[in-house]
Amino acid sequence: MDAVAEQKKPQNQLRIWQHVAVFSLACAVIISRRPDAVFHAQFWAEDGRVWYADAYNCGWWATLSRAYYGYLEIFPRLGASLALLAPLAFAPVVLNCIAIAVQALPVNLLLSVRSSVWGSLRYRVLLAGMYLSLPNCWEIDATITNTQWLLALIAVLLVVATKPHSTRGRLLDLCTISLCGLNGPFCIFLFPIALFLAWKHRDRWRWIDVSVLAACSSVQVWNLLNGGLSSRPHLRLGASPVMFARILAGQVYLGTLLGGITQPPHVGLGYLIALIGIAAGGTTLVTACFLRSPLPMKLFLLFSTMLLAASLIAPALGSLVGLTAWEGMVIGAGARYWFFPTLAFAWAILWCFQSRSRALKIVSALLLCILGFGVALRWRHPAFRDMHFVEYARKFEAAPPGTAITIPENPEGWNLRLIKRRSN
Numbered sequence: 001m002d003a004v005a006e007q008k009k010p011q012n013q014l015r016i017w018q019h020v021a022v023f024s025l026a027c028a029v030i031i032s033r034r035p036d037a038v039f040h041a042q043f044w045a046e047d048g049r050v051w052y053a054d055a056y057n058c059g060w061w062a063t064l065s066r067a068y069y070g071y072l073e074i075f076p077r078l079g080a081s082l083a084l085l086a087p088l089a090f091a092p093v094v095l096n097c098i099a100i101a102v103q104a105l106p107v108n109l110l111l112s113v114r115s116s117v118w119g120s121l122r123y124r125v126l127l128a129g130m131y132l133s134l135p136n137c138w139e140i141d142a143t144i145t146n147t148q149w150l151l152a153l154i155a156v157l158l159v160v161a162t163k164p165h166s167t168r169g170r171l172l173d174l175c176t177i178s179l180c181g182l183n184g185p186f187c188i189f190l191f192p193i194a195l196f197l198a199w200k201h202r203d204r205w206r207w208i209d210v211s212v213l214a215a216c217s218s219v220q221v222w223n224l225l226n227g228g229l230s231s232r233p234h235l236r237l238g239a240s241p242v243m244f245a246r247i248l249a250g251q252v253y254l255g256t257l258l259g260g261i262t263q264p265p266h267v268g269l270g271y272l273i274a275l276i277g278i279a280a281g282g283t284t285l286v287t288a289c290f291l292r293s294p295l296p297m298k299l300f301l302l303f304s305t306m307l308l309a310a311s312l313i314a315p316a317l318g319s320l321v322g323l324t325a326w327e328g329m330v331i332g333a334g335a336r337y338w339f340f341p342t343l344a345f346a347w348a349i350l351w352c353f354q355s356r357s358r359a360l361k362i363v364s365a366l367l368l369c370i371l372g373f374g375v376a377l378r379w380r381h382p383a384f385r386d387m388h389f390v391e392y393a394r395k396f397e398a399a400p401p402g403t404a405i406t407i408p409e410n411p412e413g414w415n416l417r418l419i420k421r422r423s424n
Contacts, residue, residue, distance in 0.1 A: 013113040022111055026104035029132050030142060036383040037100070037142035041093035043409040044384065046145040048416035051080035052091055057419055060084065067223045069316055074182040075102075075151060076144045088418075089393035099144040106131060106153050114161040117296050123354070130346045135371075135378035136255035137342070139335035148184040149339050155180035155187075156303050159194050160296040163205045170205070177209060181216020185224070188217045189306040193299050235317060238324025242272065246330050247312070249275040253282035256342040256349075257370045259378035262332050265323065282345065285367075288360060289348035297351060304344035311337035346371065384410040396420060 014022070031038055043052065046068070054063040060081030064074065079098045083091040107128040109115060118124055140146050155177050164170045181187035191213040198206035250261040267275075290301050312326070315337065320328040328334070349371065352364035392407040399405060401422040406415050 014111055019108050019111075023104050023108055026107040026128075026132060027100055030100050030103050033379060034138075034141050034381045034383065037096045038093060040383070040386070041090075041096050042384050042387055042389045043092050043095075043407075043416065044143045044145060045409070045411060045414055046076070047080075047092065047095055047143060048407070048409045049414055051076045051144065052083060052095070053416045053418060055080040055084055056421075057417075070224045071185050071220045072182050072223060073148060073184060075147055075179055076183075079144045079147075087393070088396055089390050092389065095144040096142045099142050099147050099150075102147045102150050102154075103140070103142065106150065106157060109154060109157045109161075112161075114164070115157060117160065117162060117294070119294075123350075126350055127347055130350060130371075131343060133375045133379070134256070134339075134342055134346060135259035135374045136251070136335065136338055138381040140339050141381055146336050148180075148186065149336060151176075151180040151183050152186035152190070152307075153340070153343075156190055156193070156300060159190060159197065159209055160299050163203060174208070174212060177212050178216065181213055182219065185220050185310070186307070187213045188220060189303060189310070191217050193303060197299075235315070235320060235325040235328075237313075238326045239312070240326075242276075243326040243330065244312070245276045245279040246272070247326065248282065249278040250330060251332075251338045252308070252341045252345060253278055255338050256345045256374075257367065258374040260332050260335060260338070263330050265327050265331065285352060285360075285363065286345060286348050288357075289351050292355060292357075293348075293351050297347065301344050301348065304340040308337070308341045385412065 036042075043049075050068060054066065055077065060077065064077050064081075065072065066077075076095075079095050080091075082098070083094040086094050110118070110124045110128045110131070111121065115124055118127065140149055158173055158176060164173050177187075180190070191210070194206065194209045194213050198210050246263060246267075250263050254261045263275075286301065290298055293301075311334070312329075315325050315329065315334055317325055317328050317333045320333065323331070329337070349364045349367045352360040353368060355361065355364075387408045387410060389407065389409070392405065396403075396405045396407070396418060399420045401420050403420045404417060405420070406417050408415050
């Protein structure tokens with residue numbers, strides 16, 4: 001497969017200025033979906049309460065190796081350390097711009113010659129367009145807390161891509177895969193995929209990928225087993241086949257096409273039968289894609305399925321009053337968990353559209369029309385609620401050293417606490 005991709009290199013390779021233009025366009029598209037992330041930036045969840053507050057109050061170096069929710073997250077802590085260089089009022093926009101840049105990178109990677117294993121350049125442009133326009137990804141957009149999911153996407157694209165042939169490319173691969181491995185548990189699921197590819201291609205470089213992912217997986221597993229699991233919230237799952245079908249239909253399949261569907265905890269029989277039918281139909285299409293598609297798509301679908309399973313087994317949803325974890329997911333909690341499954345489903349639809357099967361073409365054409373409507377309907381994500389962050393930042397800057405100030409942030413109920421330090 002690597003040899004075939006190399007033969008295609010001359011006609012598929014973009015020039016440097018074209019990659020810069022693609023990156024800039026991708027950033028513009030991301031900002032257009034949530035302009036407030038740049039023009040009225042505010043902290044989101046762990047952005048302020050954990051990453052920035054820890055870096056400011058404790059020092060960035062002291063917190064770099066501190067686990068959160070059971071595993072290391074190096075990247076947002078590094079981003080928060082960089083945000084310390086700016087006044088507090090500008091810290092959220094610094095973090096959001098870093099997140100937007102990371103979110104745009106998969107587009108460049110998909111359009112690079114190394115991703116020619118996925119198909120033609122035109123096909124990969126469509127894959128990138130689908131990635132940028134997913135209706136059910138508001139929790140991923142422009143927030144550094146959830147860049148771990150985007151780094152995982154970059155890592156899996158690198159692992160299934162053709163190997164780098166320059167020293168700079170190899171170093172970038174190692175740094176990127178290591179960064180992914182030290183940001184959440186994704187390396188644990190990516191490790192067997194890299195191991196399979198190393199065994200299949202018998203290539204020395206791929207064994208280096210395996211070694212890096214093995215080392216990162218060991219670190220993350222060690223953190224999980226040494227107090228990480230006990231630090232995570234333990235909600236009653238409330239798992240059942242019916243709830244699984246409702247999650248799959250509402251959040252994954254309909255979520256891909258129309259955005260997340262908010263369902264009541266209990267529904268009528270007719271509505272339930274319709275959801276079960278949608279879950280069965282969507283799974284049938286994904287299965288058909290898996291059986292017929294080339295290896296990169298197969299591995300991506302497998303990786304997405306493993307992440308979906310892990311998300312359903314051990315979700316981190318905070319407090320859900322009166323609801324089980326799966327009931328919370330049904331009504332819309334944990335939108336980040338649907339990023340990979342919805343992207344996999346969207347890409348599966350696109351692959352089926354260009355398959356030789358007439359039935360798959362017809363079904364996927366209909367689904368693509370619905371997806372286009374969903375993209376138009378859910379293009380703009382709701383702006384974060386105005387918590388008057390700039391006003392609090394001014395008060396903090398004017399406060400004497402030693403003053404502790406609590407600043408509210410999104411989502412409602414989250415706060416960050418900063419203790420004013422002396423100026424150097």
